[in-house]
Amino acid sequence: MSVLSKDQPNKRSASADDLDQVERALIDASARTPILCFFTTALVWLMVQTTLWVIASLKLHWPEFLESCSWLTYGRVVPAQNNLMIYGWASLAGIGVTLWILARLCRVALPRPGLLLGGLGLWNVGLIAGTLEVLSGNGRGFEYLDYPGYAYALLLISYALIGSWGIVLFLKRRPGHVYISTWYFVGSLLWFPWLLASANLLVSSQAIPGAMQAVVGAWFAQNIIMLWLSAIALGAIYYLIPKVLGRPIHSYYLASFGFWTFAIFSVWNGVQRLTGGPVPAWMVTTGVVAAILLLIPVATVTANYWLTMQGRFNLVYHSPTIRFVFFGAIAYTVANVVSAITSFRSVGTLTQHSVFSMGLDQMFVFAFFSMVIFGAMYYIVPRLVGCEWLSASFIKLHFWGSAYGFGMAIIMTLLAGLSQGGLENANPAEGLTTAAVDFMATQQYLTHFIRGRTIGLILLCVGQLFFALHFLFMLLRLGRPSGSQPTLFEPIQEGAK
Amino acid sequence: MKPTPLLFAGIFASFAAAWLGLIVASDKQIGSLEAQVDAENETVYPLNVGGIVERGRRVYIGNGCNQCHTQFVRDADHGKDLARQWGTRRTVAIDYLYASGAELGLNRIGPDLANVGTDPEVNPGRAYLRDPKWLLVHLYNPRIHNPASIMPSYAFLFEKRKIQGQRSDSALPLEGRYSPAFGEEVVPTEDAKALVAYLLSLDRSHPVSESNGGQAAASKAK
DSSP states (O other), X not given: OOOOOSSOGGGHHHHHHHHHHHHHHHHHXXXXXXXXXXXXXXXXHHHHHHHHHHHHHHHHHOTXXXXXXXXXXXXXXXXXXXXXXXXXXXXXXXXXXXXXXXXXXXXXXXXXXXXXXHHHHHHHHHHXXXXXXXXXXXXXXXXXXXXXXXXXXHHHHHHHHHHHHHHHHHHTOOSSOOOHHHHHHHHHHHHHHHHHHHHHHHHHOTTSOHHHHHXXXXXXXXXXXXXXXXXXXXXXXXXXXXXXXXXXXXXXXXXXXXXXXXXXXXXXXXXXXXXXXXXOHHHHHHHHHHHHHTHHHHHHHHHHHHHHHTXXXXXXXXXXXXXXXXXXXXXXXXXXXXHHHHHSHHHHHHHTTSHHHXXXXXXXXXXXXXXXXXXXXXXXXXXXXXXXXXXXXXXHHHHHHHHHHHHHHXXXXXXXXXXXXHHHTOOGGGXXXXXXXXXXXXXXXHHHHHHHHHHHHHHHHHHHHHHHHHHHHXXXXXXXXXXXXXXXXXXXXXXXX | OOHHHHHHHHHHHHHHHHIIIIIIHHHHXXXXXXXXXETTTTEEESOOOOHXXXXXXXXXXXXXXXXTOOOOOOOTTTOSTTTTTSOSSOOOGGGGTTSOGGGGOSOOSSOOOTTTTSOTTTSOTTGGGGOHHHHHHXXXXXXXXXXXXXXXXXXXXXXEEEOOSSOOTTOOOOOGGGSOOTTEEEEEOHHHHHHHHHHHTOOOOSOOOGGGTOOSSSOOOO
């Protein structure tokens, strides 16, 4: 495919471009069915988990809502929603993005799409079984590990089919430079099974005492989000921003330094969630130190995306991909800084048992990861279906529903958490006796903020509906013709930078 | 070195370092604890009760009680848990020897439950929690005791049935708009009874030795 004509040297660049286009078209054709299936399934789970999210939020300030239905009791809905958020929406969409970008970067067509689809089917079986178990009252109570062990075993078996494809793509890549995104994707593909399998085994075991299980649970909850999902999103950011802008990453050296510090420091995080808890202090301290050290790779990524965008920030008004990805990138920086601050004992003791820590996790998964993945999907899907997105208005509604909706929800959640923690730890010396700050006062403040959160989540839900509908149009090939300009919010003026 | 092996080696090594240094090292320290045997008083702590308490534990975890309630008493340096009389001392690893890590809890939308079953003479706070009937009514509908509570109603753990002959001993004392229709009574199912038995088994007041994380003096309450 890379053989260039020797007879017509002056036409070399034209035929090289054509060959590149043909190669890309072949890669996209091989990826079309499996990746679209991954995205479709992920969007279905996104709608299901968002619905459960709204129900859970409603129940927190309106406990009588659907109270006679035992399957929807708050304590079952929340784990069901959390797991579908991570394994239904985030993992499947993330894997879809990973495989497509890897195929393009490695310049290899996706082999054996049938096995990928088989893996996807088995993954869904695991999810459905796990969700039914949790909703019927058989959850295990560990964050993002609530399904009975066999459900995660099913996920891991199907992952063996799916994830190994990514590694195969990497091993069969065309010789040449290995781009930074590839490193993040290969890392994520290898870290995920180790993380899930080991944590699942340890919390399943009756021989492990509760305190040790709690350590594993905290470590897993932190790393499934800050290692697995973050690595995918970072790989996508490093691919999409240079691609759309048409310029290279500001500092490649900084990027590779950032990858290795990310790989080394991330995994030590997690146990700071148990500050003050029934675990030896060194474990908590390790987490605090790791959270601070993690700011090093965060700083390198931030410097890179900011400086790469320098002078082209106005593209946020034109390109849907850039708008979503840049929003996600900024959320990455903010969420990591907040996470580092809450690792300190003085702050952590306020937030650890409040909705703040739950909200922070959701900030990582939605404001950072999901927004980057939306941006990636807006880029990838037209290349798979052969037409451009139909309506810029739909994209705007999706963005504003997500940004405003989740923005409102997260601000309310974080404020609720701070008030919860603050009141719970109120200092008697400040005139309030501890008994006076009784629990009902804490609950009243909480419910006020959570009402705001529910409204935000409903907005978010509406935004996702527009995206799901728009995606359906694309599946039905109801889009603008390909070859014209991609669907932009506003046309880019001629001569403008 | 070629890029592929280097990349794989680096990805593997970075994860393995933390895996060994954090998880395996933690397991060495608290992964194989044993119950504390106090030869003088002839007590063993904790006791692996099993039976109805174990069933109650599964009901507690399966219904997600840990989403709103912790069992995680912190000392005075970390919070006001002891001042709130949620326990006589902080909880330590051995307290969860036969418990699941999930019971530590994720959130305090409701109060801490680590010492619900502690003798009121040992921990005077919240003595009303030691009454099984109070707990059952609370589970049936928390708004009976506290109209502003946001705790969900677990009425599905109870059964409304016609009174046959005499009222059952286990029927709940409900009044006003929460009482069932005339001739009916509300009785707890086995799951509800198990859950209450589990809650009443929660007692972390037993002193623990220095090596298990306890202090030489009884508590560090301020």
